[in-house]
Amino acid sequence: MKEQNIIKYMEKEIRKSLSPLDIAATEREVKKNGKLIDLIITTKKGVRILLGLKSSGEPSYIYKAISQLKLCQPDKNEYLMVAAPSISEKSKEICKSSGVGYIDLRGNVFVKYGDVLIEKVQSAELPKIFLPAKKRVKDLFSGDSLRVLTKILNKPSRSFTQEEITNQLNLSKAYVNRILKTLEDGIKEDGDILLVKGPDDKDLTGSRLGVQIIGEFEWIDTPPNKKIKMVKIRKTKKYLITNPQKLLDIFAKKYNFNESTIVSFYSFEKDAQKLMEKISQASHKNKLDYAFTLHAGTSLSAPLVRFEDVYFYINKDDLQKWESLLDLKKTEFGGNVFVVIPKYEWILKDKIKINKKKVVNNIILYLDLINYPKRGKEQAEFLREKKIGY
Numbered sequence: 449m450k451e452q453n454i455i456k457y458m459e460k461e462i463r464k465s466l467s468p469l470d471i472a473a474t475e476r477e478v479k480k481n482g483k484l485i486d487l488i489i490t491t492k493k494g495v496r497i498l499l500g501l502k503s504s505g506e507p508s509y510i511y512k513a514i515s516q517l518k519l520c521q522p523d524k525n526e527y528l529m530v531a532a533p534s535i536s537e538k539s540k541e542i543c544k545s546s547g548v549g550y551i552d553l554r555g556n557v558f559v560k561y562g563d564v565l566i567e568k569v570q571s572a573e574l575p576k577i578f579l580p581a582k583k584r585v586k587d588l589f590s591g592d593s594l595r596v597l598t599k600i601l602n603k604p605s606r607s608f609t610q611e612e613i614t615n616q617l618n619l620s621k622a623y624v625n626r627i628l629k630t631l632e633d634g635i636k637e638d639g640d641i642l643l644v645k646g647p648d649d650k651d652l653t654g655s656r657l658g659v660q661i662i663g664e665f666e667w668i669d670t671p672p673n674k675k676i677k678m679v680k681i682r683k684t685k686k687y688l689i690t691n692p693q694k695l696l697d698i699f700a701k702k703y704n705f706n707e708s709t710i711v712s713f714y715s716f717e718k719d720a721q722k723l724m725e726k727i728s729q730a731s732h733k734n735k736l737d738y739a740f741t742l743h744a745g746t747s748l749s750a751p752l753v754r755f756e757d758v759y760f761y762i763n764k765d766d767l768q769k770w771e772s773l774l775d776l777k778k779t780e781f782g783g784n785v786f787v788v789i790p791k792y793e794w795i796l797k798d799k800i801k802i803n804k805k806k807v808v809n810n811i812i813l814y815l816d817l818i819n820y821p822k823r824g825k826e827q828a829e830f831l832r833e834k835k836i837g838y
């Protein structure tokens with residue numbers, strides 16, 4: 449909410465909390481020395497309180513409010529104050545050390561000038577309009593959100609922390625937090641992905657989806673010289689997926705392998721296994737990244753069906769190199785080699801290695817297969833049973 453829209457909510461609190469000052473008048477948005485003051489409060493004794501209003505009571509906002517007020521060059525009979533919906537403890541200290549008063553909608557007040565001292569510490573509830581909006585992910589099944597889901601679904605029985613996901617996937621802490629908060633809210637399937645608020649909301653099967661906080665642990669940081677004078681304790685949430693089966697089922701409906709770019713080629717090498725070996729050797733000699741998928745991928749991890757077509761992911765800038773190294777011929781029909789340029793580059797980063805060959809991880813492999821027309825669903829379910837395990 450913009451600062452100018454908060455003034456009307458603050459005036460009532462000001463008249464109540466600052467009533468001992470005998471307020472004579474208040475004026476909104478007054479200019480002084482070319483600077484705009486959000487609110488000027490005049491007491492019956494002639495003291496003018498210049499009040500700067502901020503939408504947040506965090507230190508960065510309060511520092512800015514104080515700086516702006518001091519630019520107005522207050523007179524001797526003028527006192528500076530800041531106001532915000534909720535003033536943090538650090539901001540209170542900043543105001544006091546700067547000789548500036550403060551007031552918020554929780555009932556916290558500090559005023560000190562001349563023989564006047566008003567100080568109140570309260571924790572009243574904020575009106576709903578001032579509560580911070582929940583930051584959530586609009587679509588869990590795309591972009592980096594999809595990557596996080598893939599990561600945790602590969603090991604669904606293992607608890608994890610926000611820091612682990614952030615560090616392992618090299619994503620921003622804030623974005624991972626939004627993903628986990630979305631999962632913590634829960635999701636349900638009803639056409640689109642819907643966010644579920646509150647512990648009693650259920651998905652269509654009646655079982656809660658998302659993550660469950662299973663406990664907290666303490667991380668203790670000690671000085672390197674081992675002479676412990678101070679121990680800093682940081683509590684970290686640990687998460688666990690509560691219904692990976694249902695989450696993967698929804699995932700499979702949302703994911704579309706054909707959103708990647710697929711280029712069809714013909715190779716004179718008809719033996720799929722020999723062709724895969726050539727791809728592996730070419731990658732090693734020329735330092736080119738790749739990862740097998742579809743039946744070529746499952747032939748290394750959970751073989752079930754025979755296949756002739758070889759699909760593998762590559763980096764988009766390496767297409768011509770692969771075409772030359774493998775002596776491939778582009779074709780619209782009758783191809784037996786299919787080079788896939790992934791919609792998301794991270795698919796190549798999160799691959800695994802089996803028998804010295806690179807394969808997409810099991811979750812991506814399952815998702816690629818599940819809607820593939822040539823016995824893909826059959827192979828996907830076999831992979832899920834043998835390797836994914838739920």
